[in-house]
Amino acid sequence: MRAVRISKNGSWQAEPATVPEPGPGQVLIRIRASGVCFNDLHAREGRPGHEAAGEVVDLGPGVSSRRIGDRVGVPLWQTACGRCEWCQRGKPLHCPQKGGTSINLPGSHAEFMLAAADATMLLPEGLSFEEAAPLFCAGYAAYSGLCSAKPKPGDRVAVAGIGGLGHLAVQYAKAAGLFVIAVTGSADKISLIRGLGADEIVRNGKELQAIGGADIILGTSGSIDAQADAFEGIRPEGRMMVMGLGTAPLPxxxxxxxxxxxxxxxxxxxxxxxxxxxxxxxxxxxxxxxIETYSLAEAEKARERLASRRTRFRAVIVM
Ligand SMILES: [Zn+2]
Ligand SMILES: [Zn+2]
Structure with a gap:
């Protein structure tokens, strides 16, 4: 099989690798699509990719919940220790020993990947691998942020940053029947953003404030400053969900x-x-x-376009 590895100079190269054998509780997945997340760019070594969708082709010992031929996807967080305070309280997300795809488990920009069977999610009928893959990080994060903001009927939701995460957040907020305001500095994306269903489009927090503000701000931008700027438009009792990762302070x-x-x-x-x-x-x-699709051999092109912010919404490597 071939798998992408991060080379010493940071580029992504598809290299030959051995097809792994599933251990207890694991499935082997023939990856069909692997989304390229902005957070892939933070990795400096190893195998990137954590938005996997494909077919189960082999089962490890003890696996009963998945079958060969199942269409599945794999989220970022797969395993936890089961013994720490947070695991026992039913919050494995906070387990200090959790296993993450492409973090301390192999990444998904590869023809085959092992995953914990119980971490995989069955794909619903009618959803292609290419469209499913970006939902395993970006879509999950966008919808989870919206739900965790506890929207009420009539709430105004602003999405600050309309890229891989934000273009999905706009659509999920619209699907929930909310009034959606896109906050973007990208003038070239405006007609596309209208097509996603945004009710209003503004350039910054000041303009958001001027049109009445938002009860919920989903900070989906990769720019911390852009997330902070949108806060100017928050309404009283508003909730700001900070979702775009970064190490800088949020001013x-x-x-x-x-x-x-x-x-x-x-x-x-x-x-x-x-x-x-x-x-x-x-x-x-x-x-x-x-989405825009790339072959595994074009992984470096996909990385380079994302790093130079030329990817429109989401790049997906298809195999
Ligand atoms: Zn991600
Ligand atoms: Zn734990």
């Missing part, structure tokens, strides 16, 4: 935070049920990932 005006009694909430893949429902909405045609 927010404390007076506005206090006077508006706003909440700032960090959000990632908060609950597996959000992943299930995110896939179901896409299978029903309510949400459609906008």
């Amino acid at each position: 927010l005006p404390v007076n506005a935070l206090i006077m508006k009694r706003a909440s700032i909430i960090g959000s990632q893949h908060n609950d597996r049920r959000h992943l299930h429902d995110a896939l179901a909405l896409a299978a029903r045609g309510r949400v459609k990932p906008m």
